[in-house]
Amino acid sequence: MSLGSTRVLVVGAGGLGSPASRALAQAGVGHLRIVDDDIVEVSNLQRQVLYGDEDVGADKATTAARVLWTLAREAGHPTSTEAVRTRFLPDTAAELLAGIDLVLEGADNFATKFLVADACALAAIPCVQAGAVRWSGWALACANRRPHGLCMRCVFEDIPRDRVETCATAGVVGPVVGVLGALQARLAVAWARRESIDGRLYSYHGLEGRLRRRRVRPRADCPHARGAIQDLRPERYAASCAAS
Ligand SMILES: [Zn+2]
Numbered sequence: 001m002s003l004g005s006t007r008v009l010v011v012g013a014g015g016l017g018s019p020a021s022r023a024l025a026q027a028g029v030g031h032l033r034i035v036d037d038d039i040v041e042v043s044n045l046q047r048q049v050l051y052g053d054e055d056v057g058a059d060k061a062t063t064a065a066r067v068l069w070t071l072a073r074e075a076g077h078p079t080s081t082e083a084v085r086t087r088f089l090p091d092t093a094a095e096l097l098a099g100i101d102l103v104l105e106g107a108d109n110f111a112t113k114f115l116v117a118d119a120c121a122l123a124a125i126p127c128v129q130a131g132a133v134r135w136s137g138w139a140l141a142c143a144n145r146r147p148h149g150l151c152m153r154c155v156f157e158d159i160p161r162d163r164v165e166t167c168a169t170a171g172v173v174g175p176v177v178g179v180l181g182a183l184q185a186r187l188a189v190a191w192a193r194r195e196s197i198d199g200r201l202y203s204y205h206g207l208e209g210r211l212r213r214r215r216v217r218p219r220a221d222c223p224h225a226r227g228a229i230q231d232l233r234p235e236r237y238a239a240s241c242a243a244s
Pocket of ligand 1: 149150151152153154155218219222223224225
């Protein structure tokens, strides 16, 4: 697998997905499938670097796919792009993952993050996820090898049920998602080059400018290791309705 033949699904074309997909288009990834059901708002522009003033009111997926196609051409790459104006949900997951080699997740709520993590673990598709709130955030790469490699549930266990801030509710600082999105792209490129990215967990604190990298290992009592998750039943991710 080379980067030019790698097909990437980008879940969320917002603060993380914008810089991540831009870097991948400019690096010459084979295909970018952008999934987002949101529209561009003025408040997005400071951190969602794919969009300009003229895009306010337009749908993000279509706009992102057009901009990414152009950026790839300008960099001399034949990258193809595709917009899917929907959300990553239990009943859209299989279709969105079809033909995909790697998933780059930058959703703004925990329910979608766990849904993407579970879908990728069940389908054995490598996944690079990230999240950020205010000045700090994380990025995690999971190769999702069978029977059970590292997954997001090895690290974060489950959707927080109490009131937890997400970037959708608390906001996030532009440069923080810029750093994390670029890291996600870097991990995707590394994976395409057959570097081992499995279990790399980065934490970034923007105010202190501190980036830490450590390697996390699969947990034997992770629900995926125990075989406790075999499907994407919607009630497991019900919080997504409230969170986004
Ligand atoms: Zn796990």
